[in-house]
Amino acid sequence: MKVEFYRHNIGQEEIEAITETLQSVFLTTGPKTRQFEADFAAYLGAEHCLGTTSCTISLFLALQALGIGPGDEVIVPAMTFIATANAVEHCGATPVFVDSEPLTGNMDAALVEVAITENTKAIIPVHLYGQMADMKAIAAIANRHGLDVIEDCAHCVEGQRDGYKPGELSTAACFSFYATKNITCGEGGAIVTNDSDLADKMTALRLHGMSKSAADRYTAKYQHWDMPVLGWKANMFDIQAALLIHQLKIIEDRLQRKEHICSRYESAFSEAGVEFPAVLDNTKHARHLFTVWAPLGKRDDMLSMLQEREIGVAVNFRAIHLLDFYKQKYGCQPGMLPVAERIGDRTLTIPMYARMTDDQIEYVIKSVIEINNELK
Template sequence: MKVEFYKHNIGEEEIRKVVEVLHSIFLTTGQVVYEFEDKFSHYLGCQHTIGLTSCTAALHLALLAYDIGPGDEVITTPMSFIATANAILHVGAKPVFVDVEPETGNINAELIEAAITPCTKAIMPVHLYGQMCDMKRLKAIADEHRLKVIEDCAHCIEGERDDIRPGQLSDAACFSFYATKNITSGEGGAVSTNNSDVADKLRRLRLHGMTKGAEERYGGKYQHWDMDILGWKYNMDNIQAALLLNQLERIEELMKRRQEICRRYEMALKNIDGLSFPRVLPNSKSARHLFTIWLDPNKRDSILWKLQENGVGVAVNFRSIHLMKYYKDTFGFEEGMFPAAERIGKSTISLPLYPKLTDHEVDFVIAKIKEALNF
């Protein structure tokens, strides 16, 4: 038996919608993208969403939209995918890491103020594995020090904490629709904001800095365009949006099944010596993007490989960013600087988690974990 690490949720309705787009005139950014943006904003309770090609693009443009660049610092977490910190570098700013909460892997809000300098312009929290950071605390810190908050929500569309959802307290919230995400268009992303001026700027930034998109130029009487800002080529197309629309309608249904799978894992694995997993806080609704287990760092890789040999698809999310060669060489980061993040990075294994996973397959994964641990 083999259990894949991930299977997407694309079905016949998504395929039908894509075929409909392929038979239409507009394949690039048009009415299907605008429909998705409106529905995604409604789901979040945000005023504006701008569809993009990735969450990396969303982070990059959000920083640009708030005029963050060379000489500036952005406080973030080393426990994330490299795109979080890379986006800060792409605008010429410097990522300043603070350590994470040992029980969740999220940025430790109590350590942020000590990292603030006159160069600090923003905080970029990451809602790791789908559980939101303490946004009320982060917002209070940001307001006190006049900082922007740009959320990396690559793992967290459906999450909630203290009655706060993504995008509610931040200046921008950035989302991923990558192949393994809770809803997917293969590649894709979005940025949501409640600031109308910033939303307008983001729309221009996603398309070279042009004042009019293709549909506006060619959808009726031709309209001349101008370029009033230096932008990028990051616009979501109608094909990507077509894949997302029906998944968005089913997002809570898909979430319910992932929750059931996570609880099955938790019940079976909670009393095993040498194994732990991130804690979902009582006041939180995790989006349940990833289910990770934490093991003895000295045994992690051997267990990882044994699970693969026994038919279980696994991954590592993530090794700590500051210990990547580029970051060590560029900034002089060393082991021991962020011990909580380092411990997680050396001990973590991500297990299969997706709605198509059957109870039988979940039980197979559990059995193979116990076998690998000689439990």
């Protein structure tokens, strides 16, 4: 049986929305983008939402709007996708890596305060795989030290922890709508914030630094625009937004199916002794990815053996402080952040998406358990 690593959920509603947009006046940032921004802000309970072209550029724009640059430090987790730290690098600032919680893989909030120096300006927690980091603890630390918090929510739209959603306890929260995400437009992102001044700055920065967008200039009497700041080209456009609007409406329904799959995995793997990250009692998990921890030193063997059974797999992630760029620039060495490194050496991601059939789910379970037992 073949089980693809991921299958998207684009359906007839999204196809019709794209067709409608293609037959309209605006293909760039226009009414569909504004509708999605309003809907997404409402879903999260945020004051402002800006559609962008990726979570990576969203992180960068937030950092830029906060004035973070050369000489500044930003605390990031070692267990995340490279974009989290890369956005800091692109600002000219320095990422400071913090180790993971052993049970979840998320940034260990207990280690954040130790990493703060006089040069620290912000913290970027990542909600790994869809489970939120300890935002209450991180926000309290940030408040004590006068730091900004930018949430990397690339894995987490639907999540909650301690009753808080993404964006509620931070300066800004950044999201991804990449092809494998819970809602997708192929490539895309968003930023939410409750800070009106910050929202205005990021709105200008995402479109060259211009004072007016195309919709502002061409849907009423023409108005000249200015360029008060130097910006970038990072605006979501209406074709992307048209794909997202309906998906957002049914995001909770899709989550129920993914929760069913994950519950089946967790029950079977717990009984069979297959290790995987814990889900905390006080959380609502967004269920972006499901990872298991292979026997130590056997992860790549497990990957190959699952692929031989035609099961799609991935690695999310290796500890990024040990990737060549960061090792060479900052002298990072094995053993510096042992929990993230151990997870990075053992983790692999198995298929988990709403379109999986029950037969596929059971085939993945059977295969993982058999291979795990063989490799122990």
